[in-house]
Amino acid sequence: MDIDAGRGARPFDLLIIGGGINGVGIARDAAGRGLKVLLVEQDDLASHTSSASTKLIHGGLRYLEYYEFRLVRESLIERERLLAIAPHIIHPLEFVLPFRKGGRPAWMVRLGLFLYDHLGGRETLPGSAGVRLAGTARGAGLQPDVIKGFTYSDCRVDDARLVILNAMDAAARGTDIRTRTRLTAGRRDGDAWTATLEDRVTGGASTVRARHIVNAAGPWVGKMLNAIEGAYTERPPRLVKGSHIIVPRMFAGEHAFILQNPDGRIVFAIPYERDFTLVGTTDVAVDGDAALAPITDEEVAYLCDSVNRWFAKAIRPADVVWRYWGVRSLYDDGSDSASAVTRDYVMKLGTNEDAPQLLSIFGGKLTTxxxxxxxxLEKLAPFVTMKRGAWTDQEPLPGGDIPGADFAAFLASVRRRWPFLPEMTAERMARAYGTRVARIIGDAGSLADLGEDVGGGLSEREVAYLVAEEFARTAEDILWRRSKLGLHVPPDTAQRLTARLAREIAHA
Known part of the structure; x- marks a missing residue:
């Protein structure tokens, strides 16, 4: 067994378990405050819940019904901040809420939208409004009895890339990020923790020492508490599965719909990847191993029925081109239904001031x-020395330093600088990489200079960048998390990409 940090070496200040959005966000912030950080993720970054969202940065309009005013206010404030620091992967999106009798009364919707407009100090996005839908572009595709509705604005996001960009910045600030690495055991050892790690690629084991552990393992947060000797006792989290389907484009326009269901839940229908519509989500309680909870036929039927109540052209399960699901680890607040369980985050910290600390994260969402x-880090501040305070609200994420946060102008500049790029490839790369697109294309004067096209405009040079800079190791990492090219490329692309990756990794 290798020992990464024995008693003769300085322990890590933080060992973070989990490479989802909470884990990488804490790693980035901590590294920027001068802490020595190690992050371990058992699979790829964003390989579970954090890449299985509805792809929104939003305040959570429906949370107002559960009186989650603090969460909504914080989310709305964060929506503005994230739009400013990551304008390449986060973009404004108008939502249309069609109205018909039998759902929430109009006065309730108006009150909710008024609160939504004013709770968070809205700065850049348009406010809500009542609108006529019949005979308008916003109402195209809806059933003819849907005459009016409401509009409001939130943002869309590439969720997996939000994780990757935080991880990249954390690494640039000194964080040791190890993917395909699992914590198998931990124990208190003097003034630090000793943790055993398993490399899931080689099967090798190593031990590390860390003064404090942050348990950001998402659906496995309870499992990690059981693996760490001396961890405090905590009741298991509530695991709730959210499932989504992708179908061929259902309606024209770049607005999205928020649809009310008879059961009181809402379902989104969102333009996705140019040719598709994303429909979601469900809320289903999960028992047992979170990894063994795939989307069911009943959930697919539920989502189809949800949009078919509103749209003139029905969709069927046979129309689904891709389905995905994620399991959220929510704090057990005693709510009877999965939909009512708080989406706010809860943190539990060990209370023995003389012992190394263990901080566990329950809940949370992309927006917050x-x-x-x-x-x-405020929770951990009494136990570790930091060189500075909060800083991430102003510092752009990698590629987000776009002048004036004007993405349209930036995209135009990309097209002017590299006119040989196909229009769709230029837009995809600008949205994915922002100003870092120059690190990939550089001084290339033609497509040939970027090497072989592996599929869908993915060049050899881009693959090399993803391996060297973005922790990509498999075709799935690239086709479904670093991008969504898996929806667009020929069937043999994954095989060709796997062969290319073997060569890149061998030379990395």
Whole structure:
């Protein structure tokens, strides 16, 4: 067994378990404050819940019904901040809420939208409004009895890339990030923890020492508490599965729909990857291993029925081109239904001031990850020396330093600088990499200079960048998390990409 940090070496200040949005957000913030950080993730970064969201940065309009005013306010404030620091992967999105009698009364919707407009100090996005839908572009595709509705604005996001960008910045600030690495055991050892790690690629084991552990393992947060000797006792989290389907494009326009169901839940229908519509999500309680909870036929039927109540052209399960699901680890607040369980985050910290600390994260959402990280470090501040305070609210994420946060102008500049790029490839790369696109294309004067096209405009040079800079190791990492090219490329692309990756990794 290798020993990475024995008693003769300085222990890590933080050992973070989990490479989802909460884990990488805490790693980035902590590294920027001068802490020595190690992050371990049992699979790829964002390989579970953090890449299985509805792809939104939003306040959570429906949370108002559960009186989650603090969460909504924080989310709305964070929506503005994240839009400013990552304008390449986060973009404004108008939502249309069609109205018909039998759902929430109009006065309730108006009150909710009024609160939504004013709770978070809205700065850049348009406010809500009542609108006529019949005979308008916003109402195209809806059933003819849907005459009116409401509009409001939130943002869309590439969720997996939000994780990757935080991980990249954390690594640039000194964080040791180890993917395909699992914590198998931990124990208190003097003034630090000794943890045993398993390399899931080689099967090798190593031990590390860390003054404190942050348990950000998402659906496995309870399992990690059981693996760490001397961890405090905590009741298991509530595991709730959210499932989504992708179908061929259902309606024209770049607006999204938020649809009310008879059961009181809402379902989104969102333009996705140019040719598709994303429909989701469900809320289903999960028992047992979170990894063994795939989307069911019943959930697919539920999502189809949810949109078919509103759209003139029905969709069927046979129309689904891709389905995905994620399991959220929520704090057990005693709510009867999965939909009512709080989406706010809860942190539990060991209370023995003389012992190394263990901080566990329950809940959280993409929108509030940055603020969650700040709160996590506030919890740990009495036990570790930091060189500075909160800083991530102003510092752009990698590629986000776009002048004036004007993405349209930036995209135009990319097309002018590299006119040989196909229009769709230029837009995809600008959205994915922002200003870092120059690190990939560089001085290339033609497509041939970028090497072989592995599929869908993915060049050899881009693959090399993803391996060297973005921790990509498999075709799935690239086709479904670093991008969504898996929806667009020929069937043999994964095989060709796997062969290319073997060569890149061998030379990395």
């Amino acid at each position: 990850y940055r603020k969650l990280a700040e709160h996590a």
